[in-house]
Amino acid sequence: MNADRHGTHAHGSVTAADTEAAQEPGPSTDPELNARIRPMRSGGNTLPWKLLSLLLALALALSLWTGHRGPIGQAEGGTVADTVTVGLKLAPTNLDIRNQSGTALDQLLIGNVYQGLVSRDSRNQVRPGLARSWNVSEDGLVYTFHLHEGIRFSNGHALRAQDVVDSIRGLMAGHYQGSEMLEGFQGVEATDPLTVRLTLSRPYQDLLWQLSGRAGLVFDRRAHYDMKTQAVGSGPYLLESFRPNDSVTLKADPHYWGSDKPKTPTIVIRYLNDDNAAVNALRSGDVQVLAPVTENLASPFRNSRDFQVKAGDDTDKYVLAMNGKGAATSDPLVRQAIRHAIDHRQLIASRGGSDRALGGPIPSLDPGYQDLTGLYPHDPEQARRLLAQAGYGPGHRLKLRLTYANTYGSELGDQLRSQLRQVGIDLDVRVVEFSVWLQDVHANKDYDLSLVDHGESHDFHQWANPGYYYNYDNRQVQELYRQAMATTSADDSDRLLAQAARIVSNDAAADWLFNYRVTTAWRTGLEGFPVDLNQSLMPLSDVTYRRG
Secondary structure: OOOOOOOOOOOOOOOHHHHHHHHOOOOOOOHHHHHHHHHHHHOOOHHHHHHHHHHHHHHHHHHHHOOOOOOOOOOOOOEEOOEEEEEEOOOOOOOOOOOOOOHHHHHHHEOOOEOEOEEEOOOOOEEEOOEEEEEEOOOOOEEEEEEOOOOEOOOOOEOOHHHHHHHHHHHHHHOOOOHHHOOOEEEEEEEEOOEEEEEEOOOOOOHHHHHOOHHHEOOOOOOOOOOOOOOOOOOOEEEEEEEOOOEEEEEEOOOOOOOOOOOOOEEEEEEOOOHHHHHHHHHHOOOOEEOOOOHHHOHHHHOOOOEEEEEEEEEEEEEEEEOOOOOOOOOHHHHHHHHHHOOHHHHHHHOOOOOEOOOOOOOOOOOOOOOOOOOOOOOHHHHHHHHHHOOOEOOEOEEEEEEEEHHHOOHHHHHHHHHHHOOOEEEEEEEEOHHHHHHHHHHOOOOOEEEEEEOOOOOHHHHHOOOOOOOOOOHHHHHHHHHHHHOOOHHHHHHHHHHHHHHHHHOOOEEEEEEEEEEEEEEOOEEOOOOOOOOOOOOOOOOEEEEO
16 A cells, blocks of 8 residues: 555566567577677678578477477567566565465465465365375364475475474464464374374364465474565565565575476566556556556556456455444344445446446355345335335435545445435445544444455354444354354355355345456466456466567
């Protein structure tokens, strides 16, 4: 949010000199070699030039026939860049992933610099990480993880089971970020140098997924460094430099142990908080990929063959919270009327159309998802009938406050005010500083309606917590969630969560305006950049950029 827009240009951005050299004609795909050949041609003796051309052509054909790809910078069909610059929006204030909250650090470090006991893929499914496999006891209380052999940290230290044990014990003892998600944690031990046993006091269905995030990160127990500015991990990239609110440079670890070795030696992350500055950086070539790009600013890139644009799936939920203990919003009839009054299609269309309708608290990438968009269709007449039953009408219009943080702008508030006015609700929209929102809404629960982008995954627990700022208290939902977490069957857990989510949506505990989908734009020639979930999970080892 505080990105410095006066940062340096990317080391590997496309410069005018690069482009000119690449366009010079010659017998080779290597512009540098062409440049060396040209003085011979200007000498007027064409025989050596023809002979050399023939030899080069034969050498190139032989190279292709034998499958030789050549070093970076000499690949077929263009020059493969040895540096790719990525434009992001939210900058971390420091690199201390144990203490600093926010997804910016997850996005940058997890899977690139630090690695977890397990990982997850672009569909949000748990996959092997530092552990190549694991076993779970029948009662769901004991997890045994088997580590890969030969894992090393970037400083050369071998990663052993004791590093895992010390990392998890340190997490719990220090109450670091993610510790609160290890429900029922009882203990962890190393049974041999490559085996870790984690014990729970009660089954916990979400354990593996939680270990794919901060709770499962493994740190070098023998390393000493300032985690705010440095990082020592076991991932494919080394942290070369960190400029707060400006940029991060990652270098490929030449001794990386895994099979997902980096395809690009250097990745530069630039933080561009201003949307227009970010778009200009992509257009000029200062960055090769931009995530996110505002959907309404992406149109020029969609119409250009030099760029590609795609919206990816994510777990962001734009929630219109309704205070369950509010003077008027404690009435289910009022909450139901609000849901019927909102035209979600109009909201999504006004944002460019890439977001998706979401009728309940669980998005499609999370367990327990079901399509609940049909529960409260846009129906202004039904909204008026419900309001009349609640005692409101033309002579007694309902007045409500909508309080939300200024990070979301004013447009959504204006749209909701317009839509609710049509059914007889007067909305007092108050756009406030985030700190004010935290105090008034989140802490003191002093609000009628509020608007928040809840981007967290696996966060249904919010609706089973009567103390959360929603003030939603349904014991059946709380019991269903407890059962969903306690069962050892993933299918049963999904079914229970889906049942609970339907109840929350039927209760009109909130309205889910849309499932926000991140739009990513990149220069043609860039490949391997993740599109789904890239605001919290952004593995970079497959990224390449071929300059045409």
